[in-house]
Amino acid sequence: MAYRRTPAVQERLDALRTTLIDSAIGLIARHGYGGCSISAVAAEAGVGTGTVYRHFANKGELFAEVFRIVCSREVSAAVESGNCARTAEGDRVSAVTASVRTFAERALRAPTLAYALLVEPVDPQVDSERLLFRESFRDALAVAIAAAVEAGEIPEQDASVTAACLVGAIAEALVLPLARGAADAAIIPALLTFTLRSLGSPT
Numbered sequence: 029m030a031y032r033r034t035p036a037v038q039e040r041l042d043a044l045r046t047t048l049i050d051s052a053i054g055l056i057a058r059h060g061y062g063g064c065s066i067s068a069v070a071a072e073a074g075v076g077t078g079t080v081y082r083h084f085a086n087k088g089e090l091f092a093e094v095f096r097i098v099c100s101r102e103v104s105a106a107v108e109s110g111n112c113a114r115t116a117e118g119d120r121v122s123a124v125t126a127s128v129r130t131f132a133e134r135a136l137r138a139p140t141l142a143y144a145l146l147v148e149p150v151d152p153q154v155d156s157e158r159l160l161f162r163e164s165f166r167d168a169l170a171v172a173i174a175a176a177v178e179a180g181e182i183p184e185q186d187a188s189v190t191a192a193c194l195v196g197a198i199a200e201a202l203v204l205p206l207a208r209g210a211a212d213a214a215i216i217p218a219l220l221t222f223t224l225r226s227l228g229s230p231t
Contacts, residue, residue, distance in 0.1 A: 045083050047073050052094045057141040061091065061148045088153035095154050099145060099161035106131045107168045120176035121229050124169060128198060128223050129216060131165070135202055136211040143206040146199050162199075166191045173227065183228040194226060 033041070051072035055064045066087055070077045084090035106127040113126030135142035144150070145161065169191035176182045201219055205211050 041083075044073075044075070044079070048075075048080055048083055048090070049094055049097060052090060053098060053141075056091075056094065056144050057138055060140050061144040061150050061154070064091070066090070088151035091151065092153040092157050095145065095150075095157035095161065098141070099157065099164070102131065102134060102145070103161070103164050103168055105134060106165065110168075110172050114172075119181055120172060120179050121181050121224070121227060123172040124176065124194075124227065125220050125223055127169060127172065128194065128219055132198060132202060132216050132219055135206060136215075139206045139209045139211075142202070146206065147203050162195055166195045169194055176227065176229075181229065185228065190226060194223060197222060197226075 048069060052064065052069045055068055055072055059068075064087075066080050066084075067077050069090065070080045073080075080090065084093070109130035110123035110127035114120060114123040116122075135146075145158065150158065166188065170187040173182070173185070173190055174187040177184055177187060198219060201215060201222075205215060
């Protein structure tokens, strides 16, 4: 008869997996991707290296999961901010600018983590998650841009292309401040001005 894990055993394994992921996120936030290793994650979590390998085959698999979780969290925060702004201000363009502002502010508050997510050299498995992250952020912005076009707030345009350009511009504008770990107070207003001009908004 095949062994079947009890709910209690599965719960402990799931909790340990969560601890490993949280430990990896904390390490990246402090040291970047290059400063992390399986042994460092194990030490951070208070377990042996072999325990990490029982949950993840290699560093790429572990950190791909980390990137998947963190990137999803960042996109969700940007989308939520956009939705709140649209409800509060009553226009669709505000949803786009609020999403951009939230993404940039969160990145600048955690520069080492954001630099790792956006541009730091990583393993191929992890880089695949980075591309998915950019696509999901692009798609979220495209929905808001398309709504603004439909409402007549901005000119007719390919919302997906505009969104992709914004994602690329945001990453490029943030890369040096993130690498230096020092934010320029003018960068977010400049990004918002750039966003409005890119959209063709009169405001």
